[in-house]
Structures are given as structure tokens and as C-alpha cells.
Amino acid sequence: MSFQIPAFAPALPEIIVMTMACAILVIDLYIAEERRGLTYLLTQLTLVIAALATLGGMPVEPQVTFSGSFIRDTMGDLLKAFIYLMAAGVFLYSRDYLRARKLFTGEFHVTGLFGVLGMMVMVSAHSLLTVYLGLELLSLALYAMVAYDRDSLQATEAAMKYFVLGALASGLLLYGMSMLYGVTGTLDLALLAERLADSDRGDPVLVFGIAFIVAGLAFKLGAVPFHMYLPDVYHGAPTAVTVYIGTAPKIAAFALTMRVLAEGLAPLHADWQQMLVVLAVLSLALGNVVAIAQTNLKRMFAYSTISHVGFILLGILSGTADGYAGAMFYAITYALMALGGFGMILLLTREGFEADNLDDFRGLNERSPWFAFMMLLLIFSMAGVPPTVGFYAKLAVLQAVVQVDMVWLAIVAVLFSVVGAFYYLRIIKLMYFDEVEDRNPLTAAPDLRLALSVNGLAVLLLGLFPGGLMALCIGALT
Amino acid sequence: MGFDKLVFYVFAAVLVFAALRVITCRNPVHAVFYLVLAFLNSAGLWLLLEAEFLAMTLVLVYVGAVMVLFLFVVMMLDINVAEMRAGMRRFAPVGVGIGILLVVEMALIVRSSAFSPEKFGNLVRSPADYSNTKALGSVLYTEHVYAFEIAAVILVLAIIAAIALTLRKRPKTRYQDPARQVSVRREDRVRLVDVPSEKRG
Numbered sequence: 240m241s242f243q244i245p246a247f248a249p250a251l252p253e254i255i256v257m258t259m260a261c262a263i264l265v266i267d268l269y270i271a272e273e274r275r276g277l278t279y280l281l282t283q284l285t286l287v288i289a290a291l292a293t294l295g296g297m298p299v300e301p302q303v304t305f306s307g308s309f310i311r312d313t314m315g316d317l318l319k320a321f322i323y324l325m326a327a328g329v330f331l332y333s334r335d336y337l338r339a340r341k342l343f344t345g346e347f348h349v350t351g352l353f354g355v356l357g358m359m360v361m362v363s364a365h366s367l368l369t370v371y372l373g374l375e376l377l378s379l380a381l382y383a384m385v386a387y388d389r390d391s392l393q394a395t396e397a398a399m400k401y402f403v404l405g406a407l408a409s410g411l412l413l414y415g416m417s418m419l420y421g422v423t424g425t426l427d428l429a430l431l432a433e434r435l436a437d438s439d440r441g442d443p444v445l446v447f448g449i450a451f452i453v454a455g456l457a458f459k460l461g462a463v464p465f466h467m468y469l470p471d472v473y474h475g476a477p478t479a480v481t482v483y484i485g486t487a488p489k490i491a492a493f494a495l496t497m498r499v500l501a502e503g504l505a506p507l508h509a510d511w512q513q514m515l516v517v518l519a520v521l522s523l524a525l526g527n528v529v530a531i532a533q534t535n536l537k538r539m540f541a542y543s544t545i546s547h548v549g550f551i552l553l554g555i556l557s558g559t560a561d562g563y564a565g566a567m568f569y570a571i572t573y574a575l576m577a578l579g580g581f582g583m584i585l586l587l588t589r590e591g592f593e594a595d596n597l598d599d600f601r602g603l604n605e606r607s608p609w610f611a612f613m614m615l616l617l618i619f620s621m622a623g624v625p626p627t628v629g630f631y632a633k634l635a636v637l638q639a640v641v642q643v644d645m646v647w648l649a650i651v652a653v654l655f656s657v658v659g660a661f662y663y664l665r666i667i668k669l670m671y672f673d674e675v676e677d678r679n680p681l682t683a684a685p686d687l688r689l690a691l692s693v694n695g696l697a698v699l700l701l702g703l704f705p706g707g708l709m710a711l712c713i714g715a716l717t
Numbered sequence: 718m719g720f721d722k723l724v725f726y727v728f729a730a731v732l733v734f735a736a737l738r739v740i741t742c743r744n745p746v747h748a749v750f751y752l753v754l755a756f757l758n759s760a761g762l763w764l765l766l767e768a769e770f771l772a773m774t775l776v777l778v779y780v781g782a783v784m785v786l787f788l789f790v791v792m793m794l795d796i797n798v799a800e801m802r803a804g805m806r807r808f809a810p811v812g813v814g815i816g817i818l819l820v821v822e823m824a825l826i827v828r829s830s831a832f833s834p835e836k837f838g839n840l841v842r843s844p845a846d847y848s849n850t851k852a853l854g855s856v857l858y859t860e861h862v863y864a865f866e867i868a869a870v871i872l873v874l875a876i877i878a879a880i881a882l883t884l885r886k887r888p889k890t891r892y893q894d895p896a897r898q899v900s901v902r903r904e905d906r907v908r909l910v911d912v913p914s915e916k917r918g
Contacts, residue, residue, distance in 0.1 A: 242859045242860075245862070245863075250863075257870060261873070264877065303916070305862065305863035306859075306860040306861070306863075308861070308863045308864055309863055344881070346877060346878075346880075349877060350874065350877065350878060351872065352894060353873075353874045353877075354865050356870065368861075368864050369863065369864060369867065372864055372867040372871065373867065375871055376867060376870060376871050376874065377873060379871060379874050379878065380874060381876075382878070383874075383877075383878030383881065383882060386882055387881070387882070389882065389885070444826060447826045527810035646816075695850070711759055
């Protein structure tokens, strides 16, 4: 039997992250407790090197290697670059929070890096097997991170729910994949699309398989009616972990949906489009309406995530290059907004005090006009108010939906966005028009303040000049 | 009816019976043993399908390792069966309803033509000396090396996560220090005492 050694070069970023994560794990053992900052610096360094390796070796032509289980293309590289950026932001924002709670350990960083590796595998997956393995790697990292604060009953409960329901979702996904494999006899996504194009479309096994796959994906994305775990996990997890879950994995989940549905199951677009329509409408409705009743900001952001997932699904279900580009733009910019939003909670949090209630933002303008303004930008962006980037992202997705003659869907999305604007604007009212209750000065480190300011301004600047990022997204998908 | 069909039905019947007993047994330890029986029978079915490697792994990994672990956990935990059965009567109708729905749905799909033998062409029996362990081995480290490596990373992460979540230094715990145990010298432990002999009388 002849076997050719596969090309390893396209997977260089993955190899770097894996090697560094293992190295950091060992190095961390020999570092004294008070010099733990070194682990943090090495983690950030890993992300920077990986980013250089990814962007430096950007291929023009897609490269497939490892017997068709790995693909490196522009979409993957772009999404990976943003995943590194989000992860770097997460580690920066959560550093002081973890320190104050004695959770600042090597394991947190190593688990986080393995999670990043899982996302990279998902983004670069070219076979159902790698899709599944990448997803499991990420999920396992997330379950462990949620449970990381062992003394918190809430965190343990959240981790338990996440683990059990996440395992169920993985099972659904796997079951669907096995059905597809049974019909087509291949796991390779490109071959799958080829064989499905020739096969009998009405085959009940195929429809059965797609239903399971879409349910599994919806679960991982957090779309209604598979969203039940999301608010509890966001709320129960330590805020440093919530910011991790709420940002980079959303980009990876988008990539996952793209690889499986838009690439592998492209010939069956009509079948999964109907399912996504139902998921999108339910997510938009439930996310925006239930968020109004929340008093905890993390929980509110969880419902807001559900509604944003609805928008991302709108872009994907349109099935056009414009729709995919719009959804990609939406996923990236949403991750940026979520990073800033949770970053604000971490900014106001201090030792022994968690600023995750809406009331903690009361009168923020008096305490710090600059950061109240940053929060204003982030919240405006989530609500979709121009000139922030959230407006442009929603516009791009809605245009794609209108282009495929689903105007009613666009109208539903806009209506529920208006409902959603209520709870976003309430935060702004609290910050600017309410009496300040908590007069403690902000104690955050200068680099956190700087990063958060950049984050807030990026949301504004991307909204003023969306052309660059949009062009990148369109370029990546054509 | 050929002999292999008879074997299939025997294994399948015992498997279904054992699986049912797993969930209807009152004693959790018995349930674990029924699960072992179920695994052994499904290993027999794998053998009929000429998948001897899977059959071996099922016996070695699941019956040999996982179920023993299970048994330990079940025996160590004080499971109150009565308490677990408290909501049984209330939830039973819903559970049965969903179960029947699932069975009907699956039956519709599985009975469809997509799973008919014709669909898969003519399946040929491999000759007796065909080794599917060898076939698996030849692709595992070559064609599937990427997936294999990721699986290894998942296991590493699982180890790290399990240790990070359970290892906690308690000040009161007494634990052994192997390094000190190994480097102990005779002089530290053994003291020779001259005991004058006594005369028994």
C-alpha cells in the first residue's frame, strides 16, 4: 500500500497552538505563584505567533491536505485571525478578574488555548469527522472552564447543564452525520456535496439526517428551541468564562454551520433553508422578548445572543454569496460587541464585587463619562443604531434576505429588533439619567482600559467605514 | 434458516432482553451486570458482521474497563432507588408517549427503501484470513492521522480538565511523599536495641 506523507505546512497555525499549549502546561508547573503573569504573557504570545503564521501564509488557492480532512482557505484564515483577536481580548479582560478570585492559573490559560485549537479545527474542517472532533475539543474546554470556579454552586450547576445538554447535542449531530454517511458513503465535505447533487433529493434518510444535523448545529449556536442551557450557562459561569463563551465560539459556530450546511449540504439547500427559517424566527422572537424581563446583565446578554444568532441564521439561510458574507460580517462584529459588553462588566467588577446586575450600571456617566460613552457605543451597536457597526451588519443580512424574496422574514426581523431596542436603551437610560448608587472609583488596570476603549471605538469606526471588513468577507467567500 | 441467522437472533434476543433489564432492574448493581451482558452480546453481533476489531475493543474497553469503573461508582454511591422512582408514575405517560413517537418515526425511516440491501450493492464476504484489525491499522496512522492527533489532544484536555477540577490541596490531608519514602536510609528508621536475654524458668 502506498502512502504519501501529507503536506503539513497548511496546518502550521494549528501545530503552533498545540505545541505551545503543551509547552505552557509544563512551563507553568515550574513558575512560582507570584510570577504567574508569565503564563499569561506566553498565552498571548502564542496567539500572536499563530496570527502571524495564519496571515503570513494566506493562500490564494484553497489547499486541502491530510487526505481531505483539512482545508486552508481565505474564509478559514480570516475567521481564525478574528478568533485569535477575540481570545487575546478575553485573556486580557479576564486577567484581573481571575487574579482577584484566585482563579488565575495555568490550567485556565491552557484550557483556553485548547479551546482556540478546537475552534481552529472546526474552521478548517473539510470532513464531517474533523468537524465533530473540533467541536468536541472546543466543547470539552468550555465545560471545564464553566466549572472552573469550584466553590460556586451556580457555576457547577451551569457546567452540569451545559455538559449534559451539550453531550446530547453532540449525539444528535453524530447521528445525523452517520445517516449522511450511510447514504453517500463519504465524510469528505466536497465529495459529500458532489454525491448529494446526484442523489435522490426526496430520500427520507437524507431529510432525517439533515434534521438531526440542523438540530445539533442549532444547539451549538444557541438557537431557539435549543437554547435552554444558554442563559443559565452565561449567568452561572464566572464572567471571565462567559466572555470567552460569548465571543470566539460564535465565530467558530458560524464557520461550523458554513462548512456543514453551505459547503457539504449545499445541494440540499431547499431542505435546510426551511428549518433555518423556523429557528431564526423563533430565536428573534424569544431572544428579544424575554431579554426585557431580565435584571441580570449576563442573562440579558444571553438572550441578546439568541436574537443575534437569529440574524446570523438569516444570512446563512438566504444561500447566496452576499448572504454568507453578511452572516460572516455579522458573526465577527457581534463577537466584537459581545467582547466589549462583557468587558464592561469586568471593568466595573472588583475584588469581592460582581457588577453583573443592571443596577450596577446606574449613573455610570457620573463615575466615568468616557466608559459610559464606550458602553453607549457597544449597546447602540447591539441594538443596531447607526452609525455603529451593528446597524450595518443587520442591514447586510436583511438585504440578502430581501434579495431572495423573503421580505416577510426581513420585516419580522426588523420588528423584533425594535422590541429589542427597548432593553438596550434601558441600559443607556440607567447610565445617563439615573442617580449613581455605587460611588467606588474604577480600579481597572491601564491596559484593560485602553483595550476596552479601542474595542468601543472599533465598533464606531467599523460602522463608519464598514467597506474594508465587508470586502474581506465577500473576498473570502468568492 | 442458516446457522448464522440463528446465531444472530439468539444474540439479538439476549441483547434486547438485557437492555430492557438494565432500565427495569431495581438493584443498580444488577443493572450494571445486565449492561455487561448487553455489551457482550453486541460484541457477538459485531463478530457476525466480520468486525472483529470492534468486537474485541467493545469487550476489552467497555466490559473490561468502563463497566468495572461503573460498578465501583455504583457500589460507592449510596443510591436511593425509592427516591429516584418517586416521579415515575407522574412522568411515565409522557415518557411512553415520546418513546412510541420516536419508535414510529424511526420505523418509517428505517423501513424505507434507503436501507434496503439492494441499495448497498452486493456485499461480499471477506475470506477467512482477512484481518480487519490490520486494515484499520493501516489507515489509522496514515489517512486519518489528523483526526487521530485531534483525538489525542481531546484526551489530553480531558486529563487536564479532570485534574484541574478535582485536585485541591487540603491542609489537613495526610499524604505520602514518594521522594522522601524512596530516599529514606536505614539509619533513619531502624534502631538496633540490645535486649538482654531473659532466662525462662
